[in-house]
Amino acid sequence: MSAVPASLCSTLLFVGLFVFVSADKKNITAESGQSVTLTCRAPNNNNDIVEWSRPDLEPKHVLVYRGGNLVSDDQHPSFKNRVDLQDRQMKDGDMSLIVMNLTINDTGTYECRAFTSGTNCRKKANRSVEPISIINLSVVDPPDPKIITAESGQSVTLPCRASNNNFIILEWSRAGLGTQHVVVCRDGQFTPDDQHPSFKDRVDLQDRQMKDGDVSLILNNVTTADSGTYECRVLMGEIHSWELNIIYLSVVGPPGQTGGDTEDGGKKDGGKKDGGKKDGSVGLISGLSVCAVLLVVVGGFLIYRKCKQQNDGSYQLPVELQKV
Incomplete structure (x- = not known):
């Protein structure tokens, strides 16, 4: 060979x-x-x-x-x-x-x-x-969105965690804000120019160091206008792909508030203690009074009609008196 x-x-x-x-x-x-x-x-x-x-x-x-x-x-x-x-x-x-x-x-x-x-x-x-x-x-398929409920005036944390710390961009957004965001962080720095005005000075990250991929959002002094679907998007640097987390936030009024606030700070429609019972009693008394007035009017009309029949010429004496 x-x-x-x-x-x-x-x-x-x-x-x-x-x-x-x-x-x-x-x-x-x-x-x-x-x-x-x-x-x-x-x-x-x-x-x-x-x-x-x-x-x-x-x-x-x-x-x-x-x-x-x-x-x-x-x-x-x-x-x-x-x-x-x-x-x-x-x-x-x-x-x-x-x-x-x-x-x-x-x-x-x-x-x-x-x-x-x-x-x-x-x-x-x-x-x-x-x-x-x-x-x-x-x-x-993406997981079902988390649902978080909060009351007006409270602070709420929207959880989100990236798979690792090697990410380039963090974006928190909410449906209905157009091109603006709740918060944007690029290369570890916040970019306020892209933030919607309604969230300025009201939001922060739970950990600004974002250790272990923790990019959870804190939203302070929430109102009912903050209700909506929030998206946490993280652009991973190693594979250049986006990771997405979806959360639905529902903000409700304080407990017991059903009719809104009055100008003096009280509650409409029974907002005070025992107010509902008092309103019910007043309604019952008013109803009975109306019935009594109707009875008086109808009774008076019947008596008037009978007296009028007795006084006109067509009135006939009883048979016993006619014989006399």
């Missing part, structure tokens, strides 16, 4: 090592409706073709980027208009994939490959290389 050239052995060893260490495998869990970033970074910047695929699909391509454009011819229809590269310039070899508006059907194994334009021989050689990144994505 002829000896294998040393250069060929070195080449095979290099290729074997490259295949073994090139694939970066990760497991990611996200909730339906969210967006997620699947990370992929090439070892060099010479690649100008990127393919993201899912082997269980037909066609299998999730995204194809070639010649500075997204190519949709071979793309699976379920991903059209829902995917993009995080950086189309692919600076520093960044070929990460963004998948928007996730559904349960997006669960699967995603593979990232990079190629360099050139001869057909080079393309085929490059395509035989193992994926650069393999990510197992699991999409689950």
Whole structure:
């Protein structure tokens, strides 16, 4: 048997090592409706073709980027208009994939490959290389929102915890505020410009250091106008995906308040002690008085009518008196 050239052995060893260490495998869990970033970074910047695929699909391509454009011819229809590269310039070899508006059907194994334009021989050689990144994505339905009830004037804590401390942005929002938020924190710093005026000087984080991912919100001096659905969103730095927590807050008036406050601070419709009983007694007495007046009027009318009949000419004496 002829000896294998040393250069060929070195080449095979290099290729074997490259295949073994090139694939970066990760497991990611996200909730339906969210967006997620699947990370992929090439070892060099010479690649100008990127393919993201899912082997269980037909066609299998999730995204194809070639010649500075997204190519949709071979793309699976379920991903059209829902995917993009995080950086189309692919600076520093960044070929990460963004998948928007996730559904349960997006669960699967995603593979990232990079190629360099050139001869057909080079393309085929490059395509035989193992994926650069393999990510197992699991999409689950979001949990049912927590329901918290508080009274007007109280302080309430809306709990939220990120999976770890490696996050870039924290956003607390409430439905109906438009583009403004309850509180926003970027890179550990509050950004009051994005805060809705109704929450200024009334909110704070339970732990400003956000240790162990604790990003719970304290809302002081709540009113019924604070009722609504609150969302706690955290952008994780490692995987560039959002974590979401939903809480419904219901703010009610103080106990015993049914008719609102009067101008002098008392309660309408029986707000005072035993006020309800007194109002009931007054109503009963008033009803009896009205009945008595009606009886007097009707009785008086009947007596008047009888007397009038006796005084007119048509009145006839009793038979016994007529005989006399």
